[in-house]
Amino acid sequence: MISLGGNALGKTPKEQQFLLTKVAKEIVGLIKENHEVVIAHGNGPQVGMINLAFTESNATPEMPFPECGAMSQGYIGYHMQNAIGNELQQQGIKRDIASLITQVIVDEQDEAFLNPRKPIGSFYTKEQADQLKQIHNYTMKEDAGRGYRRVVPSPMPVDVKEKQMIQSLIKDNHIVITVGGGGIPVIETKKGLQGVPAVIDKDNASEKLAELIDADYLVILTAVDNVYINFNQPNQQKLTNITTFELEKLMKENHFAEGSMLPKIKATMKFARSGKTSVIASLKNAKEAFKLTAGTIITK
Amino acid sequence: MISLGGNALGKTPKEQQFLLTKVAKEIVGLIKENHEVVIAHGNGPQVGMINLAFTESNATPEMPFPECGAMSQGYIGYHMQNAIGNELQQQGIKRDIASLITQVIVDEQDEAFLNPRKPIGSFYTKEQADQLKQIHNYTMKEDAGRGYRRVVPSPMPVDVKEKQMIQSLIKDNHIVITVGGGGIPVIETKKGLQGVPAVIDKDNASEKLAELIDADYLVILTAVDNVYINFNQPNQQKLTNITTFELEKLMKENHFAEGSMLPKIKATMKFARSGKTSVIASLKNAKEAFKLTAGTIITK
Numbered sequence: 001m002i003s004l005g006g007n008a009l010g011k012t013p014k015e016q017q018f019l020l021t022k023v024a025k026e027i028v029g030l031i032k033e034n035h036e037v038v039i040a041h042g043n044g045p046q047v048g049m050i051n052l053a054f055t056e057s058n059a060t061p062e063m064p065f066p067e068c069g070a071m072s073q074g075y076i077g078y079h080m081q082n083a084i085g086n087e088l089q090q091q092g093i094k095r096d097i098a099s100l101i102t103q104v105i106v107d108e109q110d111e112a113f114l115n116p117r118k119p120i121g122s123f124y125t126k127e128q129a130d131q132l133k134q135i136h137n138y139t140m141k142e143d144a145g146r147g148y149r150r151v152v153p154s155p156m157p158v159d160v161k162e163k164q165m166i167q168s169l170i171k172d173n174h175i176v177i178t179v180g181g182g183g184i185p186v187i188e189t190k191k192g193l194q195g196v197p198a199v200i201d202k203d204n205a206s207e208k209l210a211e212l213i214d215a216d217y218l219v220i221l222t223a224v225d226n227v228y229i230n231f232n233q234p235n236q237q238k239l240t241n242i243t244t245f246e247l248e249k250l251m252k253e254n255h256f257a258e259g260s261m262l263p264k265i266k267a268t269m270k271f272a273r274s275g276k277t278s279v280i281a282s283l284k285n286a287k288e289a290f291k292l293t294a295g296t297i298i299t300k
Numbered sequence: 301m302i303s304l305g306g307n308a309l310g311k312t313p314k315e316q317q318f319l320l321t322k323v324a325k326e327i328v329g330l331i332k333e334n335h336e337v338v339i340a341h342g343n344g345p346q347v348g349m350i351n352l353a354f355t356e357s358n359a360t361p362e363m364p365f366p367e368c369g370a371m372s373q374g375y376i377g378y379h380m381q382n383a384i385g386n387e388l389q390q391q392g393i394k395r396d397i398a399s400l401i402t403q404v405i406v407d408e409q410d411e412a413f414l415n416p417r418k419p420i421g422s423f424y425t426k427e428q429a430d431q432l433k434q435i436h437n438y439t440m441k442e443d444a445g446r447g448y449r450r451v452v453p454s455p456m457p458v459d460v461k462e463k464q465m466i467q468s469l470i471k472d473n474h475i476v477i478t479v480g481g482g483g484i485p486v487i488e489t490k491k492g493l494q495g496v497p498a499v500i501d502k503d504n505a506s507e508k509l510a511e512l513i514d515a516d517y518l519v520i521l522t523a524v525d526n527v528y529i530n531f532n533q534p535n536q537q538k539l540t541n542i543t544t545f546e547l548e549k550l551m552k553e554n555h556f557a558e559g560s561m562l563p564k565i566k567a568t569m570k571f572a573r574s575g576k577t578s579v580i581a582s583l584k585n586a587k588e589a590f591k592l593t594a595g596t597i598i599t600k
Binding site: 011012013014049050052053054055056057058059060061062063064066067070071072073074075077078079081082085086087089090096098099100101102103122161162164165168169171172174177184186191192193194195 | 352356357359361366367370371373375387389396399462465474477491495
């Protein structure tokens with residue numbers, strides 16, 4: 001199970017397509033070694049862009065956030081399966097890849113719903129923010145002096161609705177792109193599953209899916225080669241092999257930044273505690289990370 | 301193989317979600333009878349809306365047409381799998397459904413590329429049209445006195461890139477939503493598949509996929525109960541059972557409107573000629589259509 005950051009995908013369709021040709025080479029490197037591969041990806045900048053287009057345009061209806069997430073799964077998924085599919089073909093590897101639109105179930109009682117904290121979309125002035133609050137009942141928060149942004153809850157994933165279909169595809173040796181952007185967040189209601197404006201952390205969603213499909217490895221590919229303690233300080237230290245017990249201690253000493261390395265650490269710890277192996281590595285070291293010769297390797 | 305019109309899905313996300321709860325009841329009616337079901341859908345109004353949002357918004361990058369199509373597959377696919385999934389759950393049927401982002405291969409040499417005819421997006425004045433032509437190299441055409449619109453080619457589908465994955469899912473008794481909007485049109489290049497601004501007719505794409513996956517029936521669900529000759533005239537006549545031979549004759553007599561019934565007729569004839577059965581019926585008669593007791597049934 002590979003989890004890939006949305007920030008690695010650039011800001012425009014052209015950039016995304018270009019960057020994915022590079023990502024594709026790394027991923028096909030893994031596929032070549034006959035790994036069964038499931039890929040999750042972030043969608044922060046992309047879902048923000050889609051949301052913004054519909055907010056800015058006066059000629060189109062309001063587009064709810066879960067629907068924007070679904071669009072981002074289509075948009076990123078298409079580019080990703082196209083790029084990886086092309087690379088597979090170039091290298092003469094006869095395996096197929098596609099993206100599955102995926103709903104991830106969250107608990108309506110999750111305390112995240114009481115305290116929305118994940119900023120999405122653009123910055124607004126105080127006046128605009130008040131108006132959005134009034135019209136749409138959005139929660140707006142001041143963001144580090146840069147203006148106001150809408151915030152949504154970031155609940156924990158409970159289940160992946162389409163997990164059986166993902167498993168059917170894996171079983172037949174296909175490569176699946178799924179839980180894009182952490183999945184479309186849905187809650188259980190009397191009438192069935194219903195989309196909610198929220199963002200599920202993609203590393204948490206990947207961890208949940210990795211458990212559900214009984215994956216051997218959870219590999220989180222990010223911008224840095226390793227996890228560090230005392231990051232960006234003179235006594236900075238690279239972590240290579242570490243247990244969840246040691247990580248827990250370092251976490252309590254506040255070595256890992258919230259909204260950045262901390263959620264990755266938590267997700268990998270959760271997976272490692274189930275007796276499996278987690279890795280945090282940079283995309284360019286993906287192949288080595290899978291051989292456990294690069295990145296930070298987390299075990300129970 | 302079911303093909304469902306994009307116009308049946310309304311104009312806003314709310315409308316689409318509401319209308320799909322009704323569509324879901326019909327589709328689940330079929331699923332209940334243990335049919336293996338693959339669903340294709342149109343995306344005309346929806347991809348137009350997405351395209352328009354990005355054109356109207358000054359804050360977002362230009363979004364190419366294939367990417368808008370991919371977004372529409374995510375958007376419609378999510379609503380569809382959510383609605384049908386909820387209906388399955390309500391009725392206690394343990395089957396899964398999801399949407400696959402799908403690329404449909406077209407031939408770069410298809411003569412449609414020489415003569416783009418499919419209008420997409422909004423209407424523009426002559427001045428705006430000239431500008432769009434200059435900046436983006438769009439082909440703009442005057443549309444029945446209502447202004448200028450961009451036109452794109454509508455080539456024939458040659459192959460469905462993800463067909464093996466669709467078959468894996470069917471084999472495991474899952475329900476697949478695919479070739480949404482006719483699929484994302486891609487051509488074969490030296491570097492692999494590449495998206496092109498074009499629209500593949502969704503009934504043609506459904507017919508192609510129906511052949512590839514060896515479907516028994518191709519059912520095109522539309523707004524009318526049957527195919528008619530002398531439609532909307534005093535001597536209008538309903539067709540119930542008809543052979544491709546008879547249809548060919550009627551087609552030459554211009555009974556079927558281009559851009560409306562004609563492409564459906566052509567797709568069903570193509571499928572029927574392979575020895576299988578095609579049906580054109582209204583959505584509300586879907587269940588009966590599958591039992592061949594409603595709609596127009598086309599055989600070799």
